Every structure is written in C-alpha cells, then in structure tokens.
Amino acid sequence: MRLRVVVAVARSTFREFWRSPDALFWTYGFPLVMALALGLAFQPGPPPQVPIAVVADADAAALLAAEPRLLVEPLAADAADRALARGRVAASLRRQDGGLVLRADPTRPDAESAVLLVERALRAEPAAPAIAPLRREVEDRPGSRYIDFLIPGLIGLNLLGAGMWGIGFNLVQMRVGKLLRRLAVTPMRRSEFLFGYLLGRCLLVVPESAALVGFGALLWDVPFRGSLLAGLLLVAAGGLAFAGLGVLVASRARTLEGVGGLMNLVQLPMWLLCGTWFDTSRFTGALRWFADLLPLTHVNRALRDVMLEPQGLLDAAPTIAGLCAFAAVCLALALRWFRWQ
Amino acid sequence: MTAAPAAEPAIAIAGLRKVYRRGRKETVAVDGLDLVVRRGEVFGLLGPNGAGKTTTVEVCEGLTQPDAGDVRILGRRWGQGEDDALRARLGVCLQETHFQEKATVRETLALFASFYDGGADVDAALDLVGLREKADDRQSQLSGGQRQRLAVATALLGRPDLLFLDEPTTGLDPLSRRQLWEVVRGFRARGGTILLTTHGMDEAQQLCDRVAIVDRGRVLAIGSPAELIRSLGAEHFVDVECTDTSAVGTADLAALPDVAAHELRPARIVLTVRSVHTALAALLALLRERGVGVQGLATRHATLEDVFVRLTGRTLREETTP
DSSP states (O other), rough: HHHHHHHHHHHHHHHHHHHHHHIIIIIIIIHHHHHHHHHHOOOOOOOOOOOEEEEEEEHHHHHHHHSSTTTEEOOHHHHHHHHHHHSSSSSEEETTTTTTEEEEETTTHHHHHHHHHHHHHHSSTTTTHHHHHEEEEEOTTSSSSSHHHHHHHHHHHHHHHHHIIIIHHHHHHHHTTTHHHHHHTOOOOHHHHHHHHHHHHHHHHHHHHHHHHHHHHHHHHOOOOOOOOHHHHHHHHHHHHHHHHHHHHHHTOSSSSHHHHHHHHHHHHHHHHHHSSSTTTTHHHHHHHHHHHHHHHHHHHHHHHHHHSOOHHHHHHHHHHHHHHHHHHHHHHHHHHOOOO | OOOOOTOOOOOOEEEEEEEEEEEEEEEEEEEEEEEEEETOOOEEEEOTTSSSSHHHHHHHTTTTTSSEEEEEEBOOOOTTOOHHHHTTTEEEEOOOOOOOOSBBBBHHHHHHHHHHOOOOOHOOOOOOHHOOGGTSBBGGGHHHHHHHHHHHHHHTTTTTEEEEEETTTTTOOOOHHHHHHHHHHHHHHOOEEEEEESHHHHHHHHHEEEEEEEEEEEEEEOOOOOHHHHSSSOOOOEEESSOTTTTOOOHHHEEEEEEEEEETTEEEEEEEOOOOOHHHHHHHHHHHHHOOOEEEEEEEEHHHHHHHHHHHOOOTOOOOOO
C-alpha cells in the first residue's frame, strides 16, 4: 500500500466534504440541534410512572396507589382491555375467582416493570396475601397484544417512508439529473406534474398497507375490526399527507445530501414521538404539543382505532379531513417554492 | 407548424445581459448581446466554453431570467401570460438530461407526447431520429449517441416551430454526430427554425445557414460560414516547413501573387492566400532560387476557427476567462 496514494485519496475525500455546506451542516449542526432538543426533552428526574389499569376493585387500587412508581387507573373491564390493547396501560389487574389476575403482554415495553412493581406493592402490604393471591396471565388475545399495537404503527411509518424516500428523494434525483429542467421547458404545467407524480406514488401505498394488514392477520391473527373503507381512505389520506410533505421537503434541495438531511430532520422526530413503538398519549407539556402537531401521531391513532376497535367511516372522517388539509397546505407551499433547476 | 408573418423573426434579442452572482463574485455571462434568427434557418452560436452560448439559449427557452435586454421568441416575450402556449411551439434539447433509467425509449417519448395538445406522434419521432429499433430498450441500455437522439426526439415530439439544441453533438462519436446532423437537416427541410450552440467549427460550417461568433458574452461577427471566411480576405492557407528561412525576407513574401497575409518563422512559412496554385508555385520558385530546402508542405481551406482566431487572437478550444 502506498501511503502517498492513501493520503491523496483521504485529502480529496475530505475536501469534497468540507466544500459541501449542506453535508457540513447535517454532520455538525444537526446532531448538535438533536442533542439539545433531546437533552431538553429528557431532563434527568424521577423515573417515569408505569400506568396500570385496575378493574373495579377499590381495595387493590388503594394497595397499589401506595407504590409511587405505579400510576393506577381504576377502569371498567372493557375500558381496561381497550387501554391495554392501545398501550395506554402496561398491564391490567382484576379480581377473578377469589384472586387477583395481572394481565400483560411481556413483549410490550414496560410490561415487566409493571408486573414487578405490582408484586413489590403487594409484598409491602402484610395483609395483601390474605386479600388475594396474585396470578400472572400472559395477554395473548388477538387485538390486545403488542403485535396488534405494532402493525398499525408500522403501516403509518411505512406511509411516512414512502412519502420521504419514494417522493422526496426521487424528486431531487430528477432535479440533479436535470430532468425537471427538461420538463420545465415543455407545455406541461407544474400542478399537472406534481399531482400526476403524487398519484403515481400514492397508488402504491394502498397495496403496501394491505400487504402489512394481510401479513399480520395471516401470521398473528391481528384483527381488523373497523370499517375497511375507513381504513382504505385513511391510508390514502395518510399517503397523500406524507407525499405532500415529501414534495415540500424536496422543493428546494439541489443535492441528495441536502434532501437526505432534511428528510432526517422530518423523519426522526416522527419515528420517536408519534406512537409507533409505544403509546405517547401520556406525553405532557411541550412534548405533547409537538407530538400532536406531527401528522404521523394522527395517522397511527386513527389506524389503531379502525383496526382494533369497531370504528366506522364517521369516526375516521375528522382525521381523514385533517390529513387532506395538511397535504393541501404542503402542496400549495411546494408549488410556490418548487425549484425546477 | 403555425403560419406567422414572414417578417417576424423566430428570435430577436436586443441588449441581452446576464450576470451570475455567487457570494461577492460576479461573472458576466452575457454582456449586451444582439441577435436576430430568421424563420427557417439553422442558426449557430459558435464560441469557446464560457462564451455565454448556453446562457443565451436558456434565456430564449425561458429557463433563465435576464438582467437586462429584450428577448422575443416567435414574436412573444416570456412572462406575459402566454408561456405555456409559447412552450408548445418550442422544442428543447438541453446540454444534458438524464431521463428515467428504467423507462424505455417509447415510454419516455409517450410521457413527453402527453404534454402536447395536438397529439404528438411517438412513432414519427422514433423514425425521425432513427431509434425505431431501440424503442423497447431502456435508457440504461442506450449508447451516448442514442441517448442524445432520444433527447432530440423529445424535442421534436410537439412538432415545434423552433428547435433549441445546446451542444447536441458534444462527446459523440463521428457516426452519431452525422446521424444527428441529418436529423437537424431534416427538421430544417420541413420548414423549422433551429438555434444551436456548438464549439465545433466543422459542425457550424456543415449545418448552419448563419453563424454568430460569440466570445465573452458578445457577438463578434454574424454571417453565413462562407461570408465569415471570405471576410478573412483569403480562403486558403499554405504552410511550408523549410531548412532555414534566413535567406528569405518578409518583403519577398509580400511580393508573391495572391498572398493576403504572411508569417515568417526561422524554419516555417505560413501564407494566407486567395489562390493556392499561383501563390504556391511562386513560393516554391522563390525558395528554390534562394537555396532553401522544403521539408514539408500543407495547404488547407480557411475555417471558422481561423475567423475566430482573427477576431480574438485565441483558438476555440481555449477557455474564456471572464
């Protein structure tokens, strides 16, 4: 190996990088911004409380309330099931056959903590075994497991990815290859191009999502309890919203590095904060406000509603309308800012 | 093609100026350029890289906003609410376009055909550029020349009145180049107007009815290739390599018949002559008489390159540094 060559290659590689301002920003600026944002969001403090549903049992509820790390929610039986299915609580406790039954899906984040905390709370109370022996049950009913929670979230995430990679990245590629410029000198109108482009891409998201639903149903009996039409429209509206966001993100970028950075900026918060992996409805303050602002939060919530609960078109309508409005705003801005060369 | 008043030129540019700014650095790309392209002619912008040819064409295409000047294309100006109608009458082949890699030639043409209301004929365009056999090949399977012909085909689809070709044959092999020249000639024969840019003097000479020689954002001369070459005062060069020219004086060379200009170097004589046979015979006689041995002899026709050299003192291959 010739050191002279290694040094020359290293030097030219470094120079290329150093002379690309967007690469520089996304390498040095963006991680600092992220560190600051996450640092503010996750300030050191007491460990978060683990929510648990207690079904119609005041004694048990009082017992558990003594454990400061448990957030006890007294609920009716079906409400507790729903809360468990939707990930709003980590476990549910109910009285059954003279004992206490603690149900949780151990694959769910926090489930193990909930079980341990409940056991600790009951141990701390000498009278507890007398009140009831504790029995653990694995939550394995279709519609209530972590996998049932996960599949709708993955569909939402997939819609986001399709908008960003399929549309945003692709558009910038066309700009870099001067194809957009060539199109701009034809009698094709901007709106015709953008809508045609969106249509071509959005058609893909419906079968993509159907494949995920089918896959979940086939392998794990993941249910689809609501209206299929509502599900279809939700997927289409979600696809459109993220496609609009993709076009907006790609409307100015002149390099693939630039659009890659912007896509990260848009995608990362949604990956973390929109309830794909865990329930985020307990966020408070600025974090809550920010998560509610992100379209993926609404897509995920509505998809879970329509898959895990027998919801109809009317229930999903506000979200569908909201997503369409979001898409319209994105596209209007994109049309205004769009760079053809 | 749309009929138009015969007097109205295809392109009329007056006082065009375009400055590119990057940070504090200003680059004057076009500096007060005037030009008229008549209907039905092949007009060439000939100049070295950086002369402002592409910027001028892009202003004509409506892609670039000029800083000053008046540009009328087929009698209309850009940005007056008729842009789409105007674009429908133009065919554009940019210096470089990457069509979608996985689309076939026919699919690419079908996409572009959809933009034109008249119903563009994909098969006719395929035939015009000789790509019929490649119609079902994907972009990635095409050679450089075929890609370029596809680009020209997309420009011809809407049956334009005016065709812009920006360095259409740069980087092509001689055969592909000739094929493209045929396409250009065919378009002209059907009554179309073409504005093409090139830094190839042979291309300009072969294809263009008229040529504007452009340098540093200005037009230095306009005319037919023959007119421009005639403006040199003589159309041939005689280039003789000799043993030693000290026995010959510049006055001897100037006295030779039909010589317009001469250049005397220690071992070489270059004459610009109106007639090769008279000047050459006289030169050889002179050299024999003075005892100068001839080691090499070449004669050639004057070209547009010589015109450019005469006008700028540089060759076309030298970069322009504004």
